[in-house]
Amino acid sequence: MIRLARYMRPYLWPTFFSVLFVFLQSLANLYLPTLMADIVDTGIVKGDLPYIYKMGTYMLFVTLAAGVLTVLANYLASKVAAGFGRDVRNKMFAHVETFSLNEFDQVGTSSLITRTTNDITQIEQVYMMILKMMTMAPLMCVGGIIMAVYQDAKLSLVLVVALPLLIVSILVLAQKGLPYFKKIQKKMDRLNLILREELTGIRVIRSFNREKHEIDRFDDANKDITHTSIRINQIMAAAMPLMMLIMNLSMVAIVWFGGLRINSGSMQVGDLMAFIQYAMQIMFSVLMGAMMFIMIPRAQISATRVNEVLDIQPDIQDTKSVGSSVNAESGLGVAFKSVTFSYPGAEKPALNDISFTARSGETTAIIGGTGAGKSTLLNLIPRYFDALSGSVQVNGVDVKAISVDKLRRMIGYVPQKSVLFTGTVAENIRYGNERATDEEIKEAARIAQANEFIQEMSEGYDSIIAQGGKNVSGGQKQRLAIARALARQADIYLLDDSFSALDYRTDARLRAELGRITQTAALIIVAQRVSTVFHADKIIVLDDGKIVGQGTHAELMETCTVYREIVASQLEKEELA
Incomplete structure (x- = not known):
């Protein structure tokens, strides 16, 4: 995650102000219990209404200020985290675009999708939490302890027992839960892989009546990820009751010993109320820190997966030595x-x-x-x-x-499997040359023998091609793919079957x-x-990766056995056609 932090640089000022507002908000929250203690001990106990109104007004002002600061801090943190996520996704997508087919095979398409979406989202959420809590949690904890000791040092000994118990409980639960986070990301890859295969291969699945098999295969992967998620949630579900038990027992101890100190005249009621609030702030800050330290390792796993992709050096290394010799x-x-x-x-x-x-x-x-x-x-x-x-x-x-x-x-390239994109017919042909005029598009379609069926479509060249070209036939897809290559007006045309x-x-x-x-x-x-x-x-x-003959048809019929075999195997079919 530290390596990915460089993508936060464009957002330094929003980050600074977000942290500043959280800092001021925390100070306001720490000041409120002291104001409340003064109202109780000075205003209520002595029946001083003007003092109550005065301090109540201060409390209202501090509370409103804390609320405004919270909204501003959360807005800036969300803006920074969302911008970070957008930038990393853009960087990752641009980097993947440089991959050769070998790198795609190495990582896997489904895994690339998971890493670009789910993994980056995990990191984005953690960065947002860090911005909200990295100042608040330690400040509230340290500030709360200082204020609690200021209210009553002896009563603070209760926290000396409670806080270690709380921290140890969190660490034990985190140790048990973290290994599952890595597993669930890999299982998400597997689920995406199966889903992608089923969606792209739906025609084959249906033609062989394998729907039940594919449903079972998806169900197995889905159950696998569900069981892992349930196990994580079971572990995390134990956290809150355990934390609340420790916190409530601490409150009971504070009230018990605080009552004894009030009886002895060593403490006032307002001070005990303030101490209880500071104790709650301290414990909740520990919980916030715990949440952060549980999510950070999970996000670190996602960051590792993202960095693995960003670290891949494509086999195809570009060069800037585009000399005039190419044109010469x-x-x-x-x-x-x-x-x-x-x-x-x-x-x-x-x-x-x-x-x-x-x-x-x-x-x-x-x-x-x-x-x-x-x-x-x-x-x-x-x-x-x-x-x-x-x-x-x-x-x-x-x-x-x-x-x-x-x-x-x-190069004008027509792949073996014709690929069309969602959009109009004209947009698909213009994909080969974004500067092509309408006349050039129509000419490319005419040469590719596509103009006739395009004219018969409801909107002609403005007709919409469905996702993957599912609303046109295989032959029509091939002709549109050829027209797209011809619109490029290239020096070399490659037509793969x-x-x-x-x-x-x-x-x-x-x-x-x-x-x-x-x-x-x-x-x-x-x-x-x-x-x-x-x-x-x-x-x-x-034949088997080697050239076994080259020449014209007539020459190969005389010199190449493999070619004669191919011709012989197709002769009758073509003659009949």
Whole structure:
């Protein structure tokens, strides 16, 4: 938590005034019992009404001042804590945006969500409590003890017995409860993971009638976190009765011994009443401190989890050496030179000694069986991963020597799984180029064979796309994703199996349009269908992470056994189509 405290720097003045107001409020609260004692001992006992009115007015003024200070202190503390939480969430989100896919896999999406929401909220709440109590609790405790001793030193011996009992009880309960706080955060991660899988995979779940299984799986995780929460609450529930028992027994002792001292003439009634209030203030300040010290370790666990994410150094390190050489040799396209890549923990490389060139103005197709490494190869170009050896070059420059921002601005990317965002059709296409005009958006949609179905939608380009694109078909999603990439007007287009949901006629029309608009750009297509890659200028055949053939369709039919097998397996289907 100390490391995260640096995010409080923009709020130093509100923090200072919050602490100052709490300090003044505490002084006011400490002064009130003394005023009450004076009213009882001087005003009531002697029947001095003017004195009662006078001191009563003082008490009212002090009480109102304490109330105003409390409101101001709480407002500033809330403002500081909320601002802190907002800033840390922004920082964490921005940092996560720099992660490569490897870091996402390392932490887990569900855990990142929990850390960005629940964990930061825990820290935020503790900082707010600290601002409210870090001045009040010690001041009320120390000030209360001083004032209690001032009222009657001998009667204060009751507190010498009560306070250690109170502190020891709190420490014992805290020791038993704190281990559960760490467990509950991990179980929250697990619950989020299951919930996310069920929400995103609802169609698969329903298609296989696995609703009961998923309900049971969620119920198990929910019960697990519930049992842990109940155990924490059971421990914490024991705290209040125990604290109240110690406090009430202390009050009984104070009243008992105080009565004896009044009888002996060593103490006045007003002083005993003030002493009781000071004793209550002392004990409640100890309880406030205890609450703080119980919540701080819990927040420390959350802070550790947040810092773990902030400490992750992305594998993809950006560079500022965006030289003019990138533009000087434009038009060369993409080149792989002896590239090898392996996923962390994998037994063998996903790509092994890959070398080829995809030139601008040409269509380069990549084909191969499932798991051959096609998508992995594409992911190396925009630096979602970095090659372990060899180099990936864009326009003659290693991608590691180009800033990530500049590199990705040169690329129009269509992922294997088409992702659309909540908003209008036009907004989704403009996502690829925020400066694109309405005409450019419509042209991109026309080339992507999307214009026709968009015009049939109720609001045309202003029609709303539901979350995840659930109100459009798979083929329509693919065409909108392609239009989004085309709107970027990029130097390189990467299409990762983006024709799989299209019929053969739409596929053919789209490829014909792409061929015309990519005359000055490098077009790299990953595909499963032979018909999609048939007319490519160059076809790369991958098998088990290695290039087993490259050339035109005619050349590969003569030289590549793997390619002939792929063609043979699809020939009858495509002929019938």
